Amino acid sequence: MDATALWQRYQDWLYHHEGLGLFLDVSRVRFDDSFVAQMQPKFEQAFQAMAELEAGSIANPDEDRMVGHYWLRDPDLAPTAELKHDITSTLEKIHTFAQKVHRGDIHPPDAPKFTDILSVGIGGSALGPQFVAEALGAIDAPMAIHFIDNTDPAGIDRVLAQLNDRLATTLVIITSKSGGTPETRNGMVEVKHAYERQGLNFAQHAVAVTGIGSRFEKLAQTEGWLDIFPMHDWVGGRTSEMSAVGLLPAALQGIDIDAMLAGAKDMDAATRVPKINGNPAAMLALCWYFIGNGKGEKDMVMLPYKDSLLLFSRYLQQLVMESLGKEKDLDGNTVYQGIAVYGNKGSTDQHAYVQQLREGVPNFFVTFIEVLHDRNGESVEVEPGATSGDFLSGLLQGTRQALYDNQRDSITVTIPSVTPRTVGALIALYERAVGFYASLVNINAYHQPGVEAGKKAAAGVLDLQRQLVTTLDKAGQPLSLTELAERMGATDKLETLYLVVRHLHANQRGVSVSGDFSRPASLTIAPR
Numbered sequence: 296m297d298a299t300a301l302w303q304r305y306q307d308w309l310y311h312h313e314g315l316g317l318f319l320d321v322s323r324v325r326f327d328d329s330f331v332a333q334m335q336p337k338f339e340q341a342f343q344a345m346a347e348l349e350a351g352s353i354a355n356p357d358e359d360r361m362v363g364h365y366w367l368r369d370p371d372l373a374p375t376a377e378l379k380h381d382i383t384s385t386l387e388k389i390h391t392f393a394q395k396v397h398r399g400d401i402h403p404p405d406a407p408k409f410t411d412i413l414s415v416g417i418g419g420s421a422l423g424p425q426f427v428a429e430a431l432g433a434i435d436a437p438m439a440i441h442f443i444d445n446t447d448p449a450g451i452d453r454v455l456a457q458l459n460d461r462l463a464t465t466l467v468i469i470t471s472k473s474g475g476t477p478e479t480r481n482g483m484v485e486v487k488h489a490y491e492r493q494g495l496n497f498a499q500h501a502v503a504v505t506g507i508g509s510r511f512e513k514l515a516q517t518e519g520w521l522d523i524f525p526m527h528d529w530v531g532g533r534t535s536e537m538s539a540v541g542l543l544p545a546a547l548q549g550i551d552i553d554a555m556l557a558g559a560k561d562m563d564a565a566t567r568v569p570k571i572n573g574n575p576a577a578m579l580a581l582c583w584y585f586i587g588n589g590k591g592e593k594d595m596v597m598l599p600y601k602d603s604l605l606l607f608s609r610y611l612q613q614l615v616m617e618s619l620g621k622e623k624d625l626d627g628n629t630v631y632q633g634i635a636v637y638g639n640k641g642s643t644d645q646h647a648y649v650q651q652l653r654e655g656v657p658n659f660f661v662t663f664i665e666v667l668h669d670r671n672g673e674s675v676e677v678e679p680g681a682t683s684g685d686f687l688s689g690l691l692q693g694t695r696q697a698l699y700d701n702q703r704d705s706i707t708v709t710i711p712s713v714t715p716r717t718v719g720a721l722i723a724l725y726e727r728a729v730g731f732y733a734s735l736v737n738i739n740a741y742h743q744p745g746v747e748a749g750k751k752a753a754a755g756v757l758d759l760q761r762q763l764v765t766t767l768d769k770a771g772q773p774l775s776l777t778e779l780a781e782r783m784g785a786t787d788k789l790e791t792l793y794l795v796v797r798h799l800h801a802n803q804r805g806v807s808v809s810g811d812f813s814r815p816a817s818l819t820i821a822p823r
């Protein structure tokens with residue numbers, strides 16, 4: 296396409312949201328008019344399905360529940376007065392709680408104010424709060440936030456060591472919709488121990504964000520935690536940033552959560568428009584379908600050219616991959632759907648993997664996120680007539696052009712600056728695009744059956760470990776791996792037993808091993 300035709304295409308497809316100051320450019324994705332016409336009927340169905348979802352239909356048939364994250368930013372849309380009340384009262388409760396914590400009305404037992412937040416959660420109960428903290432957390436925020444989002448003992452120790460002197464003034468938020476996620480439970484138990492070691496009362500520092508009636512809710516009630524915030528069953532983990540999951544930590548950090556909600560609400564309204572060109576989420580879904588042939592054949596590389604948006608790709612990894620990565624479609628056909636997402640930030644990644652993007656295997660498309668406002672305050676010229684921000688902008692444009700020249704498609708989302716309002720809008724934009732794309736490829740975006748298999752297998756390994764230690768204790772003599780497996784009736788699990796023994800040995804726990812780990816048959820295992 297020559298420069299004149301490309302410029303025309305740029306203008307024909309340029310989306311601009313005046314209120315948000317957001318632009319979307321899809322001109323560097325090579326679909327043509329006939330493709331758009333061919334997709335029209337599928338989009339009509341997608342718009343219809345989305346309208347039904349917003350009206351409260353059972354959009355997640357497997358789990359028999361409604362999907363209501365759009366109501367969080369526009370409670371008037373909630374299908375019943377009761378749901379509307381749940382949303383508005385939770386928001387009010389968050390505001391009041393944050394104000395009281397900031398004023399010191401709610402304070403730790405032995406100090407006038409809480410200084411820090413320790414958030415314990417994983418997946419949708421961590422990624423949104425982490426992204427928002429990185430994007431919007433101020434250096435002089437009223438409270439600094441820290442995260443435990445794994446069951447890695449060394450990782451937990453690192454966070455607790457950083458907080459050591461301030462544990463007495465740290466507010467702990469335990470977030471789990473199900474209230475039964477092992478990593479989060481472990482994090483909570485470890486944090487509780489840390490408080491007890493310092494002679495502190497954990498309950499008087501703890502807040503739960505959890506599903507109504509969950510195990511965590513009951514525990515928090517029994518132990519008398521500071522407060523409990525509800526997660527409603529119609530909000531999925533990966534779309535929960537605008538529920539108490541995201542809003543509570545954001546409000547405590549002094550982030551304007553009403554502006555986040557307003558930005559998302561405006562974007563929701565813009566993506567409710569039932570047409571392709573003119574609806575930014577539909578435009579994204581159209582591009583994803585075109586580029587990946589409706590089968591996710593190409594990966595989505597997210598490149599925000601702004602350090603504070605570093606975690607957007609990680610946040611989107613869950614939103615996109617947990618929603619779209621499905622074996623079966625809604626009719627039960629095996630489809631193996633999904634779109635892989637990765638990326639960090641520009642221009643940094645240009646010095647890491649952009650070489651491959653420009654010249655290597657063409658199995659991706661890039662989404663550039665451009666931020667127009669460079670910084671608050673004046674910029675020095677780093678060379679005559681150019682600032683650091685000019686370089687950042689030039690590098691984005693240059694990479695976009697270099698990729699296009701080599702047949703690599705890209706999308707560019709432009710926002711005026713990184714604010715609560717634009718961050719809310721970005722989240723809403725991608726939530727809706729994922730919803731549309733799921734309709735286009737006929738899958739359920741709102742369940743995650745695949746995650747269960749790994750959880751069940753992990754539980755099986757831990758059961759085997761307990762059985763192993765009991766068997767060894769009973770035997771009272773060293774056993775080879777094979778003898779151990781025979782006594783346990785687990786001769787089909789020799790490899791798992793070997794891996795468990797190796798891990799226990801590395802941590803001096805429960806077993807004493809002699810022999811050579813590189814020759815499993817040489818090992819003898821005794822109780823410690």
Ligand SMILES: O=P(O)(O)OC[C@H]1O[C@](O)(CO)[C@@H](O)[C@@H]1O
Pocket residue numbers: 417418419420470471472473474475476479532533617743746
């Ligand atoms: O909030 P919960 O119930 O602890 O779940 C955490 C995450 O685990 C998952 O269920 C996957 O295992 C995610 O969908 C969810 O965001």
